Ligand SMILES: Cc1cc2nc3c(=O)[nH]c(=O)nc-3n(C[C@H](O)[C@H](O)[C@H](O)COP(=O)(O)O)c2cc1C
């Protein structure tokens with residue numbers, strides 16, 4: 001059911017808020033997918049605090065400031081994004097809807113906002129780049145211990161015209177996600193971790209089919225004598241059984257000196273290197289020191305270190321430490337246009353939303369992602385107008401309770 005608003009925009013009367021979108025999505029996903037998408041690490045307190053942090057701030061509305069022309073746009077990677085909101089990289093979007101990452105890419109294009117593509121997407125980075133057309137693409141990277149695999153991915157991303165890589169740095173070890181463990185989460189066999197589907201190694205993706213097929217052919221990673229593995233409790237663990245994407249996402253050896261310098265060498269100048277998952281002033285200063293091109297303040301949507309600061313609470317110290325030398329973005333818990341406003345007023349240059357895009361996909365595929373972006377954009381514009389702001393800057397518009 002739809003209705004036309006006085007300004008000509010069309011409302012989906014069944015879904016007027018992100019909270020309603022979440023409810024619709026809930027009934028459209030199977031339990032395994034729902035739990036995987038929605039859960040946080042351990043008790044989920046950081047996941048909750050990411051949301052609650054926004055409630056600690058109030059907007060200080062200014063009046064009599066002629067808000068007849070409001071400019072919500074923001075330049076990013078040489079592109080004018082319609083709003084300072086992008087779709088954060090989230091893995092395996094085909095679980096939500098058959099449109100998958102292509103649906104997200106097309107919706108992002110339609111709404112003129114950038115999209116981050118997960119390394120563990122169920123669509124290839126080339127297909128997503130095609131669907132995105134003029135929209136700048138960002139590839140989220142998990143840097144594998146075996147650099148050859150990362151190198152291949154980076155070369156493909158460059159060729160496909162990706163503008164930046166976001167190196168995820170909050171995942172040296174995978175957080176504990178109890179529902180994922182209980183459900184024995186697996187990617188169903190008809191989906192592929194697409195960017196690695198052609199590779200013999202790493203045998204990423206579905207543990208039961210792809211890997212058993214590899215093993216049957218006598219070329220499992222362990223048999224090939226590679227160095228696949230991870231470190232647990234100080235001990236080196238080399239998986240002898242099927243290799244899963246879980247063991248590859250987490251790279252405990254990641255560090256500034258070796259990896260950031262190397263990554264810059266292999267990505268630049270075609271692609272900018274950013275770090276995603278900074279949560280302290282100390283690391284923000286190191287990021288500037290190592291000359292990354294930008295920071296995403298993130299705690300992985302509360303899926304990694306439970307008990308970590310909410311991202312909005314970490315944002316001010318990062319902004320202060322960076323002193324405008326590089327852009328600071330933030331993600332985690334953004335569910336309202338007013339949240340976007342608050343994050344920007346506290347110094348973020350741009351925000352990214354994760355789960356709401358997955359809920360949009362689950363609700364109506366591409367159309368649902370468009371709806372999600374439209375809801376947030378409309379709310380953001382309305383918030384700016386009512387707060388007396390025609391172009392966002394960071395001064396004085398929010399107060400902490
Ligand atoms: C289901 C799911 C999968 C995710 N996959 C990735 C990923 O592959 N790489 C990554 O860097 N972050 C990943 N993230 C984290 C998001 O990029 C983002 O930081 C987070 O979702 C923001 O929080 P929000 O969901 O509250 O908006 C994932 C998050 C979710 C919920």
Ligand SMILES: CCCCC(=O)C(=O)O
Nearest residue numbers: 091120245246249300303
């Ligand atoms: C192995 C994890 C890959 C996807 C991810 O980052 C997440 O589920 O949070």
